[in-house]
Amino acid sequence: FVYVAFVIDVYARSIVGCRVATSMRTALVLDALEQALWARKHRQGLIHHSDRGSQYLSIRYTERMADEGINASVGTTGDSYDNALA
Template structure:
């Protein structure tokens, strides 16, 4: 909640490294928010192959526009079970961390621009400096770099 109404944030996360590859902040929880986050992820990753896109059953993720875009990108689609937060645990974790470390900690928020700037700052910090236990106590960018160094050797 902001002084000018609600805003929503969507993230696209690489499960391998936990790297946030796409995100978007909008005043509407329609398909555009997840489509924009997906487009940013596609731009950041180029043309990834063999990708499985997992989401919950939100109407945005099941919309015709979104599922068609996933198909165009060559992604396999995976959708979680109804009402099972464990089925989408990584997304729930990222959302929970974002809310705890940004939204609840720094509010109240004036509006979308303020949330968007805070999200940009947090995503950069998360990807490049936040230590994550599940990937060897290192930041996502470092984990990816290490992986690519090992596979190129």
């Protein structure tokens, strides 16, 4: 298996962060987030939407978003619309 994590800038309509790994761990999504933060210089008012995956709800990930002032929006369990944009 190969896992892919990517961050989409909906306003710019582009992928701004992407990582591939053979295991689904917090480091995978953190690396994608770091790449997205590097690509996006203006970060005020950002909202990060994700499903309820444990990597996206991890302490390290949520603390990093809080450090950048990013608001989290987490979908409901089993909601098919969580990844509709992707």
